[in-house]
Amino acid sequence: DAGITQSPRHKVTETGTPVTLRCHQTENHRYMYWYRQDPGHGLRLIHYSYGVKDTDKGEVSDGYSVSRSKTEDFLLTLESATSSQTSVYFCAISEEQGSNEAFFGQGTRLTVV
C-alpha cells in the first residue's frame, strides 16, 4: 500500500469549534487531494494541492481551508465546524505525469454535534 496516513481516524467535535485533519505521505508525490464522501454524493473534491504552498479549490470548498507547507503534509481545516460537515474525509495522493492513479488514505470519520 502507498504510504499515506490520515489522522485522526475518528473525531467527534462540537459545532463552532475548529478542526484540523492531517494527511501525511511518504511517497514524495506532487499532488494531494481532500475529498468528502456523503451518502448519495459519491466523492466530492474539497481542495487539492499541486506543490508546496500551491493549492486550489475543488467543487465543495466553502467552509474549508488547506495548507501545504511541506511535500509530505496536507492539512484540511474547518475553521468553525457545522453539522453539515459531518462526513467521511479522504485524502489522496498522485504523481504528476502519465497516470490518473491516485492512492487514498483510510479516511477520517468526522461527526459534528
Place this chain on the structure above:
Amino acid sequence: LAKTTQPISMDSYEGQEVNITCSHNNIATNDYITWYQQFPSQGPRFIIQGYKTKVTNEVASLFIPADRKSSTLSLPRVSLSDTAVYYCLVVLYSGSARQLTFGSGTQLTVLP
C-alpha cells in the same frame, strides 16, 4: 468541463461478465479515462485507465470507442467480492494543476 454519467446501480450473478458503461461527452483531447473501485469503509482503489481502444490488465478490461465519448469497464466472471462501487473519472485540468473529480459511481451487487 468533462462530466461523467454512469448507472446508479447494477446487479449480477457470480461467474457472469459485467459491463459498466460511462458517458463523458465533453472529454478533452488530453483527458484519460480512469476507473476506481471502492469497498465500504475504504478509500477508492485504482483499477484501470485508458486513452483509446482497449486496455486490459489482470483485473478488468476497458473499452473506449474512437469518439471517446463513452467507455465500458468489463469485469470478467465476477465473484461476490467484486460487490463495490465503481467510479468512472476523467481528469480535469486547471492551468498547471490536475483535478481528479469523481462522479456518483455505480453500485455493483454480485448475487450468489
